[in-house]
């Protein structure tokens with residue numbers, strides 16, 4: 001590695017004469033970044049870390065801790081504290097299996113209890129059960145409580161409010177019962193997992209917060225329940241040594257400011273691989289770097305993690321059906337076929353309720369169940385409901401019969417920036433349906449909607465006053481009404497946001513005018529676009545109702561059933577001045593939409609064709 005001081009052309013450079021595979025090159029590379037950016041591209045030297053020892057009291061006879069092993073563990077902790085003040089092992093216990101090893105191992109268990117105060121303890125499960133086996137939260141809480149009683153009996157210090165679940169089950173994919181019981185029984189505030197968003201690649205592991213429990217990513221230190229003797233390390237002991245001496249364990253310390261390592265009881269008995277590994281790792285680290293190892297209790301560490309990575313606080317739910325490991329630790333009650341096959345995303349006031357209603361008339365199409373607060377809309381991807389998790393979302397979908405296609409509609413999705421990414425992550429390769437009407441009419445319909453909901457500003461100000469109001473001059477409430485009238489109508493901008501995540505072939509455009517004036521034709525086209533093999537003929541079931549002024553469902557004896565009063569309202573036509581203003585206002589946006597749809601080879605709605613001609 002050579003430093004060019006830049007004496008010739010004023011540009012300093014660092015040359016690497018080899019690839020970056022050798023660990024020392026990586027360290028130098030980080031130094032070079034820091035050096036050349038005058039410290040701007042560098043991390044602080046502190047590395048916060050935690051070592052968990054899980055499965056305490058678990059493990060088959062002859063693999064467990066003896067008295068000397070417990071003493072050695074404590075000695076090592078004391079030794080570590082010289083460099084890392086306060087360092088404390090986190091011991092994860094399942095009380096049920098205490099004294100289930102050999103006589104000598106039972107002595108080891110007794111020793112652990114005797115020295116318990118020296119360690120921090122966290123609950124595993126009472127009998128190593130996995131949370132996703134329990135759909136009944138009270139049963140799960142009951143089991144947890146048995147472990148808590150055990151901790152109380154033995155005065156184990158569990159004040160860290162930290163917990164770990166066997167096999168990550170229930171942590172991710174989130175099983176709400178686990179979080180509920182953790183909160184209720186133990187007041188857990190943090191946990192760790194290596195499953196979010198996926199086990200591999202390990203450098204992409206992230207954290208999230210669910211129900212006020214911080215889930216922080218866990219790193220691998222190459223020790224597992226079955227790695228108990230160095231000479232019998234899978235692949236040969238060189239594999240472990242390489243990980244420690246500049247390999248993955250070293251690099252984990254190098255790149256991650258926060259490291260939570262998981263080890264197991266069996267790594268501290270036998271030939272104490274756990275002690276060996278970290279002793280060697282730390283010596284290596286201190287020899288070759290200036291990194292400073294720091295210990296903080298789990299809750300403080302969790303808070304530090306999310307202060308460092310605030311963008312990770314909000315989870316992005318992925319689909320457990322697309323990851324074999326996730327599927328294995330997902331509740332058996334859940335069913336991959338209960339996710340919607342397509343989603344009607346809005347925008348609001350374009351006829352989304354009518355479309356939802358028409359789709360439900362199809363014998364093989366079924367919507368989500370209604371919500372007590374937002375009626376036919378689940379509004380999962382766009383608002384606070386998202387943080388309730390996918391169990392909550394899935395509770396809106398029945399298990400479909402064989403040939404039934406499930407769908408969801410929430411008109412709030414279309415213009416919310418966060419939705420496309422979330423929707424794509426949970427429902428990849430699913431169609432979204434967008435209805436487009438003239439944005440000026442949409443704006444007016446929203447205004448009328450707000451008037452009938454007694455919005456003070458919509459009642460006080462005319463439509464023209466609303467759309468021409470000025471920020472900083474007019475009241476905030478009026479400006480906010482104005483934005484909800486006008487912003488969703490920039491269709492092309494919103495579509496571009498969708499296109500960042502959803503491929504064009506999964507975006508279906510419905511002409512909202514056609515849906516109003518010739519719904520059977522619009523439904524025919526939609527079914528074709530969705531790839532339905534059996535096309536349902538809507539002209540038999542939909543009939544124009546003079547009284548309502550819209551198409552309604554044919555009922556026996558010539559009657560018809562229409563949407564309620566709030567859809568297809570009666571209100572005066574838009575005044576000319578507003579019409580002219582909005583025509584100008586949306587001129588560019590409509591042109592952009594026209595070009596975008598043309599580029600995407602999507603059918604252009606008639607109203608847009610007319611606009612582009614005039």
Ligand SMILES: Nc1ncnc2c1ncn2[C@@H]1O[C@H](COP(=O)(O)OS(=O)(=O)O)[C@@H](OP(=O)(O)O)[C@H]1O
Pocket residue numbers: 347348349350351352353354411445446448449515516550551552563566567568569
């Ligand atoms: N068949 C039928 N019956 C009733 N209404 C119909 C129908 N087809 C389309 N529309 C138009 O739907 C408009 C309401 O749109 P949404 O359902 O998307 O509104 S909402 O966002 O869910 O509130 C509604 O807007 P308003 O006319 O302003 O009430 C209607 O124009």
